[in-house]
Amino acid sequence: MEQFELAHIQRLFEVTDRMLPYARRERSTRVLEGAVLGNLFFEPSTRSRLSFGAAFNRLGGYVRETTGFAFSSMAKGESVYDTSRVVSGYMDILVVRHPEEGAVAEFAAAINVPVINGGDGPGEHPTQALLDLYTLCRERGLHPGGLGGMRIAVVGDLRYGRTVHSLTKLLALESGLTFVCVAPEELQIPDELVLKLRQQGHTVELTDNLAEGIRDVDVIYATRVQQERLPQGSTVAANGDRFRIDAALYDKVCRPGTVLMHPLPRDSRGGASELADDLNSRPELAIFRQTDNGIPVRMALFALVLDVADQVADTDREARWYRPERFGVLDTRDILS
Amino acid sequence: MEQFELAHIQRLFEVTDRMLPYARRERSTRVLEGAVLGNLFFEPSTRSRLSFGAAFNRLGGYVRETTGFAFSSMAKGESVYDTSRVVSGYMDILVVRHPEEGAVAEFAAAINVPVINGGDGPGEHPTQALLDLYTLCRERGLHPGGLGGMRIAVVGDLRYGRTVHSLTKLLALESGLTFVCVAPEELQIPDELVLKLRQQGHTVELTDNLAEGIRDVDVIYATRVQQERLPQGSTVAANGDRFRIDAALYDKVCRPGTVLMHPLPRDSRGGASELADDLNSRPELAIFRQTDNGIPVRMALFALVLDVADQVADTDREARWYRPERFGVLDTRDILS
Amino acid sequence: MEQFELAHIQRLFEVTDRMLPYARRERSTRVLEGAVLGNLFFEPSTRSRLSFGAAFNRLGGYVRETTGFAFSSMAKGESVYDTSRVVSGYMDILVVRHPEEGAVAEFAAAINVPVINGGDGPGEHPTQALLDLYTLCRERGLHPGGLGGMRIAVVGDLRYGRTVHSLTKLLALESGLTFVCVAPEELQIPDELVLKLRQQGHTVELTDNLAEGIRDVDVIYATRVQQERLPQGSTVAANGDRFRIDAALYDKVCRPGTVLMHPLPRDSRGGASELADDLNSRPELAIFRQTDNGIPVRMALFALVLDVADQVADTDREARWYRPERFGVLDTRDILS
Structure with a gap:
């Protein structure tokens, strides 16, 4: 959090505003086509995991995930340095969630793909x-x-x-x-x-x-x-x-x-x-509205970190599918008649 | 099941027939490009989960999943209303599987994205x-x-x-x-x-x-x-x-x-x-053939519910890849020579 | 391993060389658009699972996964024959990892989609x-x-x-x-x-x-x-x-x-x-560099097995996104200013 200055927030939110039509399913983009996110959750946080993953998908990228406390290799005595170095070789960007303060920074220190902190215990989120x-x-x-x-x-x-x-x-x-x-x-x-x-x-x-x-x-x-x-x-x-x-x-x-x-x-x-x-x-x-906004904010972060924020419109088109306007249980007759 | 009338079944199966070449990997489509399915399995059902997910992929959409009994937020006392409202903000459509009869309907009641019942205990499948x-x-x-x-x-x-x-x-x-x-x-x-x-x-x-x-x-x-x-x-x-x-x-x-x-x-x-x-x-x-047919039937449901059934051909093309015609263990010589 | 002759290795590595720009995120391809990999891990192996999955994604394909010891249907007494026959109906190709020697071959025997051995206990990897x-x-x-x-x-x-x-x-x-x-x-x-x-x-x-x-x-x-x-x-x-x-x-x-x-x-x-x-x-x-090379080698295997190795360039384009050149923790100022 200490990294952010007011100008950064302004830039981030400006891009977030531009992400709204994609987050709301009015338009679709594949600006991150072929990119792979490593969504590494070392502690359970179902909704954060789904939100980061869906945000990356909405930009056209793929998501690979882990949800256990540790990698199976860590159980065999592998260091955080080795684990993070290995997995970073597969991915374009990582989200890391960990129960211990500082663990995300340790994970990021060894590698040359961007790491987004998905929450590190009593540290930051x-x-x-x-x-x-x-x-x-x-x-x-x-x-x-x-x-x-x-x-x-x-x-x-x-x-x-x-x-x-x-x-x-x-x-x-x-x-x-x-x-x-x-x-x-x-x-x-x-x-x-x-x-x-x-x-x-x-x-x-x-x-x-x-x-x-x-x-x-x-x-x-x-x-x-x-x-x-x-x-x-x-x-x-x-x-x-x-x-x-x-x-x-x-x-x-x-x-x-x-x-x-x-x-x-x-x-x-x-x-x-x-x-x-x-x-x-x-x-x-x-x-x-807070949780809904998690999608465009995370999309904006991904787009900025991977340097595609100004290219989103290049692959942009109207989404083909249904945008719901009603609440409640859908009736089959609404769909199949 | 009570929602269905004969005309609905006829319409569904007509679309299912049209899905067969995509399910059989003869053609590919990306009609649901950019759409995200929340495949929420509150009880284990590996094959249903894989089938729903693969069916959505075959239409060009992305899949985010949960497989545990509950969300981590539910363990902290969150209501079904809040959980379903939050996750529906990330997704375009949900499949929900739950061990308790009626739980899927409860999940669906609060939200404005379509929910498909993936089985609710002694209820329906x-x-x-x-x-x-x-x-x-x-x-x-x-x-x-x-x-x-x-x-x-x-x-x-x-x-x-x-x-x-x-x-x-x-x-x-x-x-x-x-x-x-x-x-x-x-x-x-x-x-x-x-x-x-x-x-x-x-x-x-x-x-x-x-x-x-x-x-x-x-x-x-x-x-x-x-x-x-x-x-x-x-x-x-x-x-x-x-x-x-x-x-x-x-x-x-x-x-x-x-x-x-x-x-x-x-x-x-x-x-x-x-x-x-x-x-x-x-x-x-x-x-x-029953389980094979699960793919085109679920594709047809997704396409109808998201209102793209008549647009599938718009992004249609012949699949590039191998369509197997033999049973048994492949030999490396068949592939690499 | 006994299937391989020198000419096979030469062909595989020739294709692997061609995969390097895609594995390194310099170019992207969607040659496997619409294809679905079943990434079935019957024993934990986080990094192999991520590597196979990411390699398939980099070719434009989708990945569906299991990570438990067995399918829920196996717990109900289902035979390996039935399980593999059912799941092969959903997928275009399977990677199977299993703790028991020979289990992968047993899984492959019944079905007509290609199966890649992701490690079978004391057997092969x-x-x-x-x-x-x-x-x-x-x-x-x-x-x-x-x-x-x-x-x-x-x-x-x-x-x-x-x-x-x-x-x-x-x-x-x-x-x-x-x-x-x-x-x-x-x-x-x-x-x-x-x-x-x-x-x-x-x-x-x-x-x-x-x-x-x-x-x-x-x-x-x-x-x-x-x-x-x-x-x-x-x-x-x-x-x-x-x-x-x-x-x-x-x-x-x-x-x-x-x-x-x-x-x-x-x-x-x-x-x-x-x-x-x-x-x-x-x-x-x-x-x-060994683990990094896992991606292009697995991409080459997928491309050869699914017979698209010579079509990769057809859907090829320069990747839009960031290719990191520095090690260490990124500063927000590098991205947001």
Whole structure:
């Protein structure tokens, strides 16, 4: 995440905008015809894996995958250096997901094909932060660099949740934001992050009162509290509902049009998630637009890294197939009559 | 299966016929270029997964897959609604296989991309029934709607086997069939199904005598008896051979040309399956033509659902590659000299 | 391996040479457009699976895969005959990897699509031997049939290692080679293999002295000693270092330019592998060129078996995308500025 400057984000999102018709299946391209992605998932993350793979396919490329914890050769004592060097000889580009912080960088160090970090444990998950920021910009009709003065509530586990850390690093490139950090004391945002944001000219407010925290903001970014991260005997578990936003609370305290975001998954066990299901039909609920945007953002990254962003239109044509406009179960009569 | 009317089947099989040269590798098409199938298998079914995937590839589309019981996000408490909504944003069409009846419909309910049921436990496995019926029609040189008067023996587990239930629902659209149901009493076809078939104008005969049952029919559809489905102390297990057809029995009692079908797998443990291996070279054994036909039937479904059935020829050309005409192990000299 | 004659190898390597620009991502082809490979791995071998799959993709074909020990249908008692017959109906060509010797041939026997052996336990791993020989030829600027007089040291487990057995079978087609077999007594090359090589006109020397064995050779082919293969109480384990080549030893005893090969993986546990890491930057270390060459060799095999080797150029064009020339971690600024 530290590699990105504002100009990079602007360039990336400009290309992302151009990817939308391909991601939405209105047009098709084969600009990456013959290219092969190695989609290497050393820890399970079904949706990230599918999203990276589908994004590469939409550019006309092929995808080869692994999903186990390690390569069979690693079980025989092979070093990361050898493994990454070998597999890079088969592929044009790699996505690597790994449970250990730094493992992706180690994988990338030995080789001369590009490596995209698909998440490295408590480290970074850069494409998540990028799709979050892209969504936030689109929801507000703004461009990166133009979010100045925005008030953003981040809610939930702000101590251990890597998505919030990565996103705030990106947002810090904007000027004069206000971050309202809403969390129980045990899970508040780390002091050094608060200090850094303030040094960068942003306002940071801390509270454990949900209704107060989300009252007067433009965007709420809610996150999941992972019970296994909490100290034993914590009062948070017992009071999980204190950080849960439902339609009644939203209507009572939020400014009209407040955007609702969440990195997903929402934890729906016990019938209640951080953003309650009764918000599902609200137009302000941007959570599925976030995941939808993962495709064009990842397409743009692939296209830029492989240097074909300006050639996409060369092989472009209207997609032949069906673009669904209805929700619900299709009836055979719609198709076969 | 209840969605299908006779006209739908006729339209589907007409398109299936047109898919044969592509399925047989005589021609290739890229009508679904750039389209992505999400092939989501929540229970293992290697061959169905390969068949759906290969069928989509043969139309020029890409396939992304899952094979575990659940998404990693589901393990974190994500609802089916969220999971299906998220993954549908990446894909143009989904095939969903799930061990629980109704789970596929639940998956489909939230989203606006087409979902094809790849089997939902004791529920339905519609493409199996469709490829069975397509095979039966082709073996007899008939078209759907033209099977009137045919005598069909269904043999084996008629109580719990979903393939028989789905197939009889489809066959019931024909007029004046005779179903000879050959099974031990514990596994006979459910009363309500018999009643329904009779109400629809069909004749249903029940017997536990295999030689009698298969004597004078056009088609035998044999199925596997799953020992784990039988009540404890059942006499069926001990007498498994009573429902086993081999070459001697076939030659002794069957009408010449009687078609032999089976949804597969045949259980070959103990050296004997429901259709014995000594029938393997008989031209009437249609079991591998059934699985072969799974490709064009599934191609036709994809093409119809994605509305490209009439555009396949637009990107059509002769396949460049080898079409094998010999059985057996290839010798290097055939290829490299 | 016994199928190959010298003329076959020459033809294969001639086509392999033509595949290099496609394997190196300088050009792309879609000569196998619409073809489907069934990449069936009944035992884990991540890198072989990725290599076969990527090679097929680079020719424009699709890949469907299995990675479990068996098909779900096999768990229900299905015979190998039925499984292979069914899956061959979906595919144009199969790669089969299996832990049991002979299983691949059994799989191939029933069907009429080509089957490539991806390794069958203690049996053969033919494409490994072919890529080894191709690399050896390229390193020396020679063609098959022209290696006469070469001195080759094979080091490590020469008794159980199938790669050495397969490679020596191929090399035996050359004339007048000298094989220096360097191994502890328990792991020396089988007597019958020595006998056969001598009958074919080659010189075979046996030694357990590493420094002596590698002193005056053109090529060293080192292999991994699998501890689990050793008899209990063996002295080899305790003296593993006796068969380890590092930079100091190489510089002290080897002829300048001696090529270093290894089938990989190197076992790096305990900080030392058969070819030490301090050799990683030496130009004579050919181990990663071996795995890189796996792609064009497998492409050539696919193209020859499917009879498109002479048509590759018909659909040929310059690849659009990035060809990396630098090692190391890419900086975002290189891409996004």
